[in-house]
Structure formats: structure tokens, C-alpha cells
Amino acid sequence: MSRPTKHAPERGNARTRLLEAARDIIRAKGYAAATVDDLCRVADVTKGAFFHHFASKDALGVAAAEFWTGETTAFFEAAPYHQPADALERVLAYVAFRKAIIVGEIAEFTCLVGTMAQEVYASSPDIRDACARSIFGHTATLEADIEAARRERGIAGDWTAASLARYTQAVLQGGFVLAKAGNDPELARESLDHLDRYIRHLFHVAEEDAK
Amino acid sequence: MSRPTKHAPERGNARTRLLEAARDIIRAKGYAAATVDDLCRVADVTKGAFFHHFASKDALGVAAAEFWTGETTAFFEAAPYHQPADALERVLAYVAFRKAIIVGEIAEFTCLVGTMAQEVYASSPDIRDACARSIFGHTATLEADIEAARRERGIAGDWTAASLARYTQAVLQGGFVLAKAGNDPELARESLDHLDRYIRHLFHVAEEDAK
DNA sequence: TGATAAATACCAACTGTATGGTATGTATCA
DNA sequence: TGATACATACCATACAGTTGGTATTTATCA
Numbered sequence: 001m002s003r004p005t006k007h008a009p010e011r012g013n014a015r016t017r018l019l020e021a022a023r024d025i026i027r028a029k030g031y032a033a034a035t036v037d038d039l040c041r042v043a044d045v046t047k048g049a050f051f052h053h054f055a056s057k058d059a060l061g062v063a064a065a066e067f068w069t070g071e072t073t074a075f076f077e078a079a080p081y082h083q084p085a086d087a088l089e090r091v092l093a094y095v096a097f098r099k100a101i102i103v104g105e106i107a108e109f110t111c112l113v114g115t116m117a118q119e120v121y122a123s124s125p126d127i128r129d130a131c132a133r134s135i136f137g138h139t140a141t142l143e144a145d146i147e148a149a150r151r152e153r154g155i156a157g158d159w160t161a162a163s164l165a166r167y168t169q170a171v172l173q174g175g176f177v178l179a180k181a182g183n184d185p186e187l188a189r190e191s192l193d194h195l196d197r198y199i200r201h202l203f204h205v206a207e208e209d210a211k
Numbered sequence: 212m213s214r215p216t217k218h219a220p221e222r223g224n225a226r227t228r229l230l231e232a233a234r235d236i237i238r239a240k241g242y243a244a245a246t247v248d249d250l251c252r253v254a255d256v257t258k259g260a261f262f263h264h265f266a267s268k269d270a271l272g273v274a275a276a277e278f279w280t281g282e283t284t285a286f287f288e289a290a291p292y293h294q295p296a297d298a299l300e301r302v303l304a305y306v307a308f309r310k311a312i313i314v315g316e317i318a319e320f321t322c323l324v325g326t327m328a329q330e331v332y333a334s335s336p337d338i339r340d341a342c343a344r345s346i347f348g349h350t351a352t353l354e355a356d357i358e359a360a361r362r363e364r365g366i367a368g369d370w371t372a373a374s375l376a377r378y379t380q381a382v383l384q385g386g387f388v389l390a391k392a393g394n395d396p397e398l399a400r401e402s403l404d405h406l407d408r409y410i411r412h413l414f415h416v417a418e419e420d421a422k
Numbered sequence: 423t424g425a426t427a428a429a430t431a432c433c434a435a436c437t438g439t440a441t442g443g444t445a446t447g448t449a450t451c452a
Numbered sequence: 453t454g455a456t457a458c459a460t461a462c463c464a465t466a467c468a469g470t471t472g473g474t475a476t477t478t479a480t481c482a
Contacts, residue, residue, distance in 0.1 A: 013431080014431075014432070015431095028333050028334075029243075029330070029331075029333060029334045030241065030242075030243055030329070030330040030331070031241075031243075032240075032241055032242075032243035032244040032330075033243040033330070033334065035466075035467065035468085036467075036468060036469080037466080037467075037468090045432080045433090046432070046433050046434070047433085047434090047468090047469080047470095048431095048432060048433050048434075048435095048470095048471095048473095049431075049432050049433070050469095051468090051469065051470080052430085052431065052432065052433095053431085053432095056468080056469080057468065057469090106332065106333070107333065113392070114388050114392070115329055115330075117388060117391050117392035118241070118326055118329050118330075118387075118388050118391055119240070119241040119243075119244070119326075119329075119330060120240075120241070121317065121391035121392065121394065122239050122240060122317070122318065123239075123240045123244065125394075128391070128392060128394065131392050132392040132393050132394070135389070135392050135393075136392075136393065158418075159404075159405070159408070163401055163404075163405070164405070166389060166398065166401065166402075167401070167402055167405045169385070169389060170382060170385030170386050170388070170389050170398075170402040171381060171382060171385055172385065173384070173385040173388040173389065174380070174381030174382055174383065174384040174385025174386070174388070175381050175385070176329075177325050177328060177329055177381070177384040177385070177388070178346070178377060178380060178381050178384065180328050180329055180332035180339070181324070181325070181328035181332065181339060181342050181343040181346050181347075182343050182346075182347065183332065183339065183343070187377065187381075190374055190377065190378070191377075191378055191381040193370075193374075194370065194374070194375070194378045194409065197370070197409075197413075198405065198408075198409040198412070201409070201412040202408075207369075224457085225457075225458070226457095246440075246441065246442085247441075247442060247443085248440080248441075248442090256458080256459090257458075257459050257460075258442090258443080258444095258459090258460090259444095259446095259447095259457090259458060259459050259460070259461095260457075260458050260459075261443095262442090262443065262444080263456085263457065263458065263459095264457090264458095267442080267443080268441095268442065268443090
């Protein structure tokens with residue numbers, strides 16, 4: 001995705017700094033309100049550099065979604081919830097992990113591509129599709145564990161692993177919306193407690209005395 | 212909220228038409244991208260009329276959230292899910308109703324205040340708070356039925372009626388985000404199937420063979 | 423190895439238009 | 453007569469995008 005050059009300066013090139021700025025600014029005030037000048041100021045580059053690296057603001061939007069995909073993929077691959085040998089435990093550890101990382105400022109734990117998709121789904125199909133790839137690509141990684149847990153434990157029921165994986169994303173995204181509206185991260189964490197209880201129900205395991 | 216005057220023209224005054232335009236345009240492309248000119252064009256009023264009724268674009272945002280509260284309150288009060296004598300049946304009927312009205316264009320069934328809150332939560336506290344009142348005011352109406360169902364059926368468990376009511380909103384809002392990203396309303400309906408199954412679990416009732 | 427061409431990465435200043443908002447007017451109604 | 457409900461024309465600024473440059477790196481080849 002990012003074609004590295006020997007050219008590369010020491011502390012990250014302008015393109016990367018612009019993508020990081022986009023990630024932070026768009027999460028804080030949305031895509032439309034994030035102006036090119038905003039991005040350049042935060043990234044400490046000029047407008048000439050912006051339009052050298054991106055053909056348009058929308059092109060940056062697509063690149064920002066792909067950058068987010070790369071960052072989050074690496075982050076979740078390195079996360080500790082993969083450790084349990086038991087597949088269901090990995091799924092529950094995923095939910096617990098998602099809850100645990102809901103800390104600090106709202107803009108720091110909410111989802112860039114969920115925010116962007118909500119805003120541009122109709123006006124910018126390119127960005128929307130990049131967001132969709134990011135979200136549903138992530139759910140696919142969870143789907144494997146859910147499917148394995150189902151086989152291991154011989155669970156029936158009229159739901160699919162893919163559907164449950166998507167549902168975890170829906171609960172997360174919805175929790176973020178509520179946290180933003182109510183200006184309270186606890187609203188997002190609270191949603192994940194219900195999700196945890198639901199998954200334990202589907203797999204017939206007892207609720208743990210959570211935190 | 213809307214102080215009617217004898218002045219009033221036949222098909223709704225400029226203020227109301229602007230609020231309806233705001234509702235439709237903001238759901239389609241977000242708050243920031245909805246320009247005052249857009250709103251005036253769709254409402255078929257001039258800019259003078261806009262700034263006669265609203266001190267600023269942000270003031271319109273607040274008014275639009277309140278207008279949405281009024282419309283949705285009336286809509287849900289008139290909805291058929293209140294009919295069952297049994298409180299739990301009313302709760303499940305609410306979820307079924309929310310699923311049933313997810314039809315047509317995405318912009319027609321998604322939530323104005325969820326969209327706005329996601330965008331302006333940090334940059335416009337007034338709008339954010341109006342959105343919060345709309346969302347959490349609505350969850351409060353469901354909370355009563357959940358609490359009644361709990362009493363009627365003697366249900367224990369480490370969750371509150373208020374928390375479950377908020378969770379239904381989170382699932383809805385998250386379903387909308389996924390529907391927008393995937394450009395497919397089914398993604399929102401699917402989330403509600405999981406929610407239905409979860410609620411039945413909490414109240415120890417069997418899953419119905421849903422359509 | 424060194425000269426040179428070509429590409430890349432970036433910068434400063436600029437442009438046309440869109441934007442939120444204003445100033446000032448008029449018609450209608452109580 | 454005074455307030456309300458608009459309309460028209462206007463304004464300063466913010467906006468995405470352009471133009472025309474320079475410095476640096478890489479590729480080519482004698």
C-alpha cells in the first residue's frame with residue numbers, strides 16, 4: 001500500500017503525517033468539517049504537499065481508511081486476546097479487550113471508518129467502500145474464532161458466525177454513538193457487557209463475575 | 212415548541228419546511244456537508260427567511276434535533292407495539308417494530324440525531340446535548356416496559372432496565388452504521404435479530420420461529 | 423566514477439467559488 | 453402602529469484545488 005522510498009526523511013514523511021492528522025481530526029470533528037488546511041496545519045506540511053500526495057480530499061479519505069485498516073490490523077494481530085487455546089475464550093477475550101481499550105478521550109478510542117461511513121455513505125462511494133472493507137475485514141478475523149468455538153462446542157442455533165461477528169461490530173459502533181451523544185465513554189463499555197452476556201448465552205456458559 | 216401563528220401559510224411555514232429539509236438532508240449527507248443554501252433550496256425559502264428563524268446554522272441544528280424528538284415521540288406513541296397487555300411482549304414488539312420499519316432508502320430509516328451526534332459531539336455541545344436528550348428520552352420510554360416485564364416475571368440478573376434500554380439504542384445505531392458502510396439495510400435488520408434473541412434469553416423465553 | 427537527465431518531494435503564493443452571515447427592504451397581520 | 457415573516461442583494465472569509473517553482477534523490481550511461 002505504502003510504497004517506501006529511499007527518499008524517506010527521518011521522522012515520517014508528509015504523506016504519513018497527513019494520514020495521521022486525518023485519523024485524529026476526522027475522529028474529532030468528522031470528515032466534512034476536517035478541512036485540507038486543518039490537515040496541513042496539524043501535519044505541518046503545505047498544501048502543495050497535500051495535493052502532491054493526494055489527488056483530492058476524497059482521495060485522502062480513501063487513503064485514510066486504508067491507513068486505518070493497516071494500523072488496526074497490526075494492532076489487533078498483536079493484541080493478547082489470541083492467546084487462549086480455547087476458541088470461545090478467545091472470542092470472549094476479544095470483547096473484554098475491546099472494552100478495556102475504551103479509555104481516555106472519546107476521539108481516541110472511537111472508530112475512524114465508522115464515523116466516516118456514517119457521514120459519506122451516500123455522497124462518496126469510494127470512501128464508503130474503503131470503510132466497508134475496513135469494518136468487514138475486521139469482522140472476518142473474529143468470524144474464524146466464532147466458527148471454531150461453535151464446532152468445538154457443538155453449538156446449534158439459527159445464527160451464523162459471520163452474522164455474530166458483524167453484530168459485535170454493530171454493538172461497538174452503536175456504543176460509540178451513544179458515548180458521543182452522552183459524552184460518556186461508560187456508555188460504550190456498558191454495551192459490551194451486554195454483548196458479553198449474549199455470547200455466553202449463545203454458547204451456554206455461565207456469566208463470570210465481571211470486574 | 213412550534214408556536215403557530217394565524218399568519219401561517221397553507222402547506223406549512225418556512226420554519227417547519229426548513230426543519231424538514233434539515234431532517235432529510237442531514238440524514239443523507241451529514242450536518243457539516245448540509246449547507247444553508249442546500250437547506251433553503253430544498254425548503255424553498257430564501258436565506259433571509261433562514262436567518263429570520265434561526266440565529267445560526269448551529270441553532271438550526273439544535274432545533275432540528277428537537278423537531279426530530281417531537282416527530283419520533285409522536286410516531287412511537289402511535290405505534291402498535293404498545294398493545295400487548297404483557298410487558299415483555301411489548302418490549303419484543305418494540306424490537307420487531309424497529310426491524311419492520313427498516314425499509315426503503317437508508318436515509319429514510321436511519322437516525323438524524325445519531326448521525327449528528329457522531330459528527331458534532333466535540334465541536335458543538337449544544338447540538339450534541341439536544342441529540343442526547345432525543346436518544347435518551349426515547350430509551351426512557353422503553354425502560355418502563357422493561358422494568359415492568361422484569362417485575363412481572365421476577366427476573367434477576369446484574370443488569371438494569373435503563374441499561375438494557377440504552378443497549379437497544381446502541382444496537383440500532385450500530386446497525387445503522389453497518390448498513391451505511393455496507394450499503395445494505397439487511398445489516399441493520401440482522402442486528403435486531405440478535406437483540407431479540409438476547410432479550411428472550413434475559414427473560415428465559417423461547418425463541419420464536421421468526422419469519 | 424562522475425556527469426547528467428528524470429523523477430520525486432515538497433513549498434509559497436494564488437484563484438475562483440462556496441459558505442455562513444448581514445443589511446435593508448416590504449407585505450401582512452394583530 | 454408595531455411586530456412578524458419573509459425577500460433581495462450583498463459581504464468577508466474559508467474552502468478545495470492550481471500554478472509554477474526548487475531541492476533532493478534515483479536511474480542512466482559514458
